[in-house]
Structure formats: structure tokens, C-alpha cells
Amino acid sequence: MTDNSYKNKTAVTVKKITAAGRVTQRDVVVRETAVTLYLNDTELVTLVCSPTNLQELCYGFLFAEGIITEPGDVAGFSISASDGLVWVETREPAPAGANFLRRHVASCCGRSRASFYFINDADIEPVASNLRISPAAITALRGETERRAVLFAATGGAHGAALSDGNDILAFFEDVGRHNTVDKLAGWCLLQGIPARDKILFFSGRVSSEIVIKTARMGVPVIVSRSAPTDLALELAEQLGITVVGFARENRMNVYTRCERII
Incomplete structure (x- = not known):
């Protein structure tokens, strides 16, 4: 796996203060970016993330949401890293997108037990x-x-x-x-x-x-x-x-x- 961790951090100037006094020096902080994911030309979500392995991130996110189940479900994938935009096209209509982040409430036969928050999660098997x-x-x-x-x-x-x-x-x-x-x-x-x-x-x-x-x-x-x-x-x-x-x-x-x- 390619090591591209250098893309995930950047140098900044900080004022370090200790018991011995204060000094100005360079330090390293993690990078944070926003990536907007379009599913079949419709804006689905903006992911706040580190700016590497974005294809893995988007495929994994769509899988986790039950929108895709295998790579073959994706007909097209394109990315503009500089603009923070990703476009995914699926081979079949993705009805799960219509239920994205809709709350799911289950009665569980009147018993008090944990349940899934969102409709897309309700089909997960043990x-x-x-x-x-x-x-x-x-x-x-x-x-x-x-x-x-x-x-x-x-x-x-x-x-x-x-x-x-x-x-x-x-x-x-x-x-x-x-x-x-x-x-x-x-x-x-x-x-x-x-x-x-x-x-x-x-x-x-x-x-x-x-x-x-x-x-x-x-x-x-x-x-x-x-x-x-x-x-x-x-x-x-x-x-x-x-x-x-x-x-x-x-x-x-x-x-x-x-x-x-x-x-």
C-alpha cells in the first residue's frame, strides 16, 4: 500500500510555552478537508476527512450505508481532489439514497432493546x-x-x-x-x-x-x-x-x- 501520509499533514508556526519560557518553532498538524459526494448527479453527503484514499472512503461509505454491495454496482467514479468533489454513478437506480439518514424506529414487540437509528441499517444480519x-x-x-x-x-x-x-x-x-x-x-x-x-x-x-x-x-x-x-x-x-x-x-x-x- 502506497504511503501517502505526507499529504495528510502540513507545517505550521507555533509559539511553544513551557516552564523554561516560550519559543517560536515549526510544527506539524493533520490536514482536514471536506469532500462532497454526488450519487447519480444528486448531492448525497459532504464527508469531512483526510485528503487521501478518497476512492476507498467513498466506496466504503456507500457500502456502509447499504447503497452498494460490490464494486460492480458502480458504473462510474470520478474525482476532483482540488475541488473536493466526487461523482459516483450506479448501474441500477439507488433507492437507498432516498432513505439516506431517515430515522428508523422499531417497536421490538414492546420490549426495551437497542434498535437501529436509520432505515438503511435495518437489514443488517447478525x-x-x-x-x-x-x-x-x-x-x-x-x-x-x-x-x-x-x-x-x-x-x-x-x-x-x-x-x-x-x-x-x-x-x-x-x-x-x-x-x-x-x-x-x-x-x-x-x-x-x-x-x-x-x-x-x-x-x-x-x-x-x-x-x-x-x-x-x-x-x-x-x-x-x-x-x-x-x-x-x-x-x-x-x-x-x-x-x-x-x-x-x-x-x-x-x-x-x-x-x-x-x-
Whole structure:
């Protein structure tokens, strides 16, 4: 995978203040840009993101929203990076676009339980997987993802996400938006023809319900994060058959759901 992390950061002048005094020097900050996605000539959404791997981001976003399911669903893709514009044409009409971000409320037969916020998410099936992984393997792979996080190391302002088969890191992306990193992974899997099922998502940020839903649509059974989950994320993860591991740092971790996969 090409290292284009230099495009994701820029130099600025800062005044550093310490107990010893203040000094003017150059520093590096992460770049943030807005990309507007047009679906079949209709403006769909503006994504705030890092300005690299935009094809993976857009494919992954459309996949996560249930608008496309495979690369063949896309008839045309063009991008103007300088203008922050992306155009996607689908081979068939995309009715999901009409429901984009419409709220979905389910009664769940009168029982109090977590439900999906948006109509496009309501068709997601629970993840079925026999994947098992040891804490030692998680620790080793998590360390490898951190070594690849060169943008975070330079700026302190980026999230990272990696996909692993339990032995190696297959892909890794950084972005200013934590959800964008997962979309880029999903888009990469589509474009490379690599199934995400029976894989592990290593993630730097908070595990929210949105991250769980994106992971479930990919079919990934395990999320490992160095941060915390939310309560709704854990309710959804339990329903969707996803193992959530949080606070995975050094040689410790918390397993919140579907603990049987961590052997």
C-alpha cells in the first residue's frame, strides 16, 4: 500500500510555552478537508476527512450505508481532489439514497432493546463466525497497528483502523475521522475483492453504535480498540454477534461481548 501520509499533514508556526519560557518553532498538524459526494448527479453527503484514499472512503461509505454491495454496482467514479468533489454513478437506480439518514424506529414487540437509528441499517444480519484469537495475538497485532500509525505519531490528530486475519495486518488507514478509517477499510476490501468476514478490526477510537453497525455490515466478528465502547454499541454488538474488546493497551484488555472468541 502506497504511503501517502505526507499529504495528510502540513507545517505550521507555533509559539511553544513551557516552564523554561516560550519559543517560536515549526510544527506539524493533520490536514482536514471536506469532500462532497454526488450519487447519480444528486448531492448525497459532504464527508469531512483526510485528503487521501478518497476512492476507498467513498466506496466504503456507500457500502456502509447499504447503497452498494460490490464494486460492480458502480458504473462510474470520478474525482476532483482540488475541488473536493466526487461523482459516483450506479448501474441500477439507488433507492437507498432516498432513505439516506431517515430515522428508523422499531417497536421490538414492546420490549426495551437497542434498535437501529436509520432505515438503511435495518437489514443488517447478525455476524456468524467461528473465529477465535488469543490475548497474546491481539497484543502483538495491536502493537503492529500502532507502529504503522505514522500520521498520529507526527501530529497526534489522527485515528487509525486496521484489518487483520489474526496473523498479519492486511490493511491500515489513518484519517481525522474515526468512522472514515472504517469506511476506507470497507472500500479497500471491495476494491481488492477481499472478504472481511472472519477478520478482526483494530481501531484507535471510541467504539460507538455507528462503528458497530459499520463493522457488522462488513461481516467482521471482532472489534479491538484501545479506547472505550458506549452502552448502545455494546447492546447492538450483542444482538449482531460481534465481540467488542476495549482498552486494549500493553498486555491488558476488557472483553465486553461475545467473550467466547477470545481464547
